[in-house]
Amino acid sequence: MTSTAENPRSDLSTFRALARLYPFARPVVGRLSLGLVSALLASLAALAIPLVLEQIVAGPIATGDPGQITWGAVAILVLGLIEAALVWARRWFVLSPATKVEYDLRTSFYARLQRLPVSFHDRWQSGQLLSRMMQDISMLRRWLAFGLVLLIVNLLTILIGMALLFSWHWALGLTFLICCAPLWYSGYRFEKTYGALTRQSQDQAGDLATSVEESVHGIRVLKAFGRGAHALRKFTRQAETLRETEIDKARSVGWIWFWLVLLPGVAFALCLGVGIVLVQLGQLGIPALVAFFAMATVLRWPMESIGFLFSFLLDARTATDRLFEVFDEENTIVDPENPVTIAYPRGALVFEDVHFRYPDAAASERDLVDGVDLVLRPGETMALVGLTGCGKTTLTTLPTRLYDVTAGRVTLDGVDIRDLTLDELRTHIGMAFEDATLFSQTVRENVLLGREELEAGSAEADEVLREALAVAQAAFVYDLPDGVETVIGEEGMSLSGGQRQRLALARAVAARPAVLVLDDPLSALDVDTEALVEDALREVMASTTALIVAHRPSTVTLADRVALMEAGRVTAVGTHAELLATSDHYRYVISSLEGEQARMREREVNL
Template sequence: MSATPTHIPPSSASLSTPAALWRLKPFVRPIIWRLVGGAGSALAAAILALMIPMVLEQIVRGLGAETVNIGLIVGGAAVVLLLGLGEAAMVWLRRWFVLTPATEVEFRMRSEIYARLQTLPVAFHDRWQSGQLLSRMMQDIGLIRRWIAFGLILLVVNVLTIIIGSVLLFQWHWMLGTIFLVTGIPMWIQGFLFEKRYGALARQSQDQAGDLATSVEESVHGIRVLKAFGRGKHALSRFSRQAETLRETELSKARAVGTIWFWLDLMPQIAFGLSLITGIWLIWQGAIELPEMFAFFAMATVLRWPIESIGFLFSFMLDARTATDRVFDIFTETNSITDPENPVHIAEPRGELAFENAHFRYQDAGASERDLLDGIDLVLRPGETMALVGLTGSGKTTLTTLPARLYDVTGGRVTLDGVDVRDLPLAELRTHIAMAFEDATLFSASVRENVLLGRADLDPHSEEGERVMRQALEVAQAGFVDTLPEGTETIIGEEGLSLSGGQRQRLALARAVAAAPKVLVLDDPLSALDVDTEALVEEALRHVLAETTALIVAHRPSTVALADRVALLESGRVTAVGTHAELLKTSSHYRHVISSLEAEEAARTGTIPIITDEMLAAEAPATKAQAAEDEEVQA
């Protein structure tokens, strides 16, 4: 399925309501004839209902004749019965035409939005609350489906019914028809004013519902934190304020609907009263007869429901327009990370990863702020393991997002085997590069499915799939999975919260290893492991990384020991590259970073920092030349 439907017009608040709803055309086109059939059935039902007053006129004439015409009365009653049955049949046919196709539209829209969310860059998800996306995916699309199946057809048919019925009213007397027509003018004026007010309230309400959904989601995901800090009442208070704001908006909507309903109910009553007075006068003048008067009011009664329904259907249409705007907020979002027009392919990747004067800044960064990554030059040779170290805020994690194009550089480039990663198809690039994050995210699926997530080429339950999964679990020291209730088929709870932090990290690491990439990017994937488990994982990783290029963000001295070389990141720039021993001798800032890492590790484990003679000797440069080199690096 494509990421977006074809020919989607841009979303704009300046669009009229019909133009805004017309954007649904790509989704509705496959079922357009079913909708036409539904509208035709509904219109046929309305016409049959409008024919009943004309038959009733003939029955009343038969009753008022000097000699009662029994045949006319019985025949007329039979015709009324048939017309009623026909109307009921047409109503059933309308539902048959539209209900199932409308659910197909709902399905396609949800699928398109989900596909779109998968293709939009991480920067988009950084800006959007998950509750807002969820409310659009579920609430807004459901509302659009109901409007297509019910509101759209009834609005069109009821307007046509009012027009046809109003014309028919003139056949009995022009004065009665004019009264009925003129008294409808205030309703259309109020309808125009209603659209302006209700449209804004509808958008406000749906946005607030999205915020409320976000609060619920955050509270559920963070329930352990709220309980641990005793902040349940605080969260409830915040939620109550948001819920109260939404309630006030809904009350404003209800008052707006109440106002339009007032006019829709009042004006027909006035029309009935004026028509009754006028009709009596016309009968007295001999301009019309009693059967015609009876038929007129029967027709007006038939028109009463279509007239009164206009308020509800109009508000329904405005809700659907707002829901459409909210859905198209996602469809029209610019996707800056896409496949290249002229893709380049790497037949046999070697795994050389290079950053060439790479710059990066977030979109919302001020013009006066410096780039978060400010000219990175770094080359990882094929099969090399490089540790990336630096103080908090130096840009380490941001750097790791660039190779797989989670973000794109804003200057310079990142290359894989000499090819700019932006020239590679995204699917191919992300088979060559795999990632494991410090904050391990797992999905509500089995252990097997989580570990083999990056191996679309494998059947998870095949012998090869079993072998790859077991090897990855062994590297990650994740043997605990066999103690789970159903082993590797155990369904992990939402986001893996049923597992410990260390268990989640090991499964995330196993997932990255199972992908068998040429380049492995690890953002401190062992931070939640105990010392003994970490040592076992590091030993196993040495064998895996022997033929894989690896970039590892190191927050522990033990992780640095995995690397062939170390890159020192300082204020968004690589200021030194070398082996651990070389940097200890040549860079005072590196010694400061390592000392900070050891202090953090000691605080975490309750051990005494290990300070080697080499580090002590390196604390004070032995020569003026060494001191000068340190100053140059600092500069």
């Protein structure tokens, strides 16, 4: 699983890293620019107040004309109102575009997760993906609406303000600049430290989210084994590690704030001394000195905010890096450039010298699927049997391209499945897994998941649903509080294992594929229910090609032929009777399955 150590910060500069967001921000650049202009005009209005104040001190106050003083006060009031209106306009311009970018990022990220192969999800922790989907994208929205605009505007405000400070007297401006120069060095040091801590913190938050998710999903196991305290200790260690990282971040931010508050104060004191000397020497007037300090006061907030905005910038850069780690993942299972279409699939499924191994497997390890040749004729039911670890389940993942073969090919009606689009392929081939996964939707929506072309509530949809539930012996759903409209809890954990498997089987049957791949879909059923399901399945599979992983002898009886797997290879194919007569290993496998089924019957009797 992907961990924090495996996700270093990208080598791109902060600007180039954040520039990768531009395709998402392009449609709203206009409004964001208007927000930027509004914020800049607001800052210019604030910078104009010291200039007006200088004229008031030089004129009305010096002459004692109360009428002119009133007009000066009105001018300052108007500038303040203009600044407030422009600040409101800035927020109005940027909030909607920022949420649009957030929406586009989130939907694109989710779509990317759906398209990436199963091998990607095998490697990545769900909590890491969840933290990127929720926390990082929300952070980028706040940065676009607030951090980016204010960082640019405040930097421009500082530059314009510094130019005005020099315009009153170069000595005052130079003193102020020299006192504030260490801020740039502190900022450089801050980026080095804070950037690494931010990445570490966000990755640790993802790990923590994974722990929470695992504990919630496995709460029954933790309670059954009395391991709640153990899970809490593990969680506490992770939470403490995150807390320490956050404290380190706070120290780093506190250090930059120390300089941001201290240095302007020192600059004020020194500039006051220099200003008094310049006034005494006659090189500077009192109105200019008053305006200088008014301008310095206006600049204090932009200068103090730079530390916060700079840390916000680094947070956004880290969030961008984390998002694009997923966007940049190579998708090895994609649609072909020139897809082929099978208009009327017959269901002939053929494995031709098929090999498969995981990319990270050691060179010395054998292929999990090691040269399988197997032919399923249209309408035929093939049972796949073998000892645990022989490669049965791995083989069943290849026809739907959950994984791609590493050598050889799988064909459907003579067409390499890699020449079909994924949507078409998975319309023609349906699957039911041993570990049944249901969604937090109604029973109807779960069962009809593969039939999106059916209109909700239509007579045809109701008929397909009724038939699928009947085949899977899932009439229990009609006794649920709202029948087939009952919303199943998260992952269907409110149902028993057998109930979940029956609904998953109904889902596969409802899809009405040309080929049905069943990975031991009846393992959680009691023997009597299994017999009923098998009888119903015989009718379905009379017109459907089926590949069934069999862990019970009774399941083998569903098949027209049986394929025996050993160490990743199909070593024998024939009817059940033929293999019993010719294969010692097959007899051993069947006796093992019979022993397991006998033990299951005994447990049911005892219960």
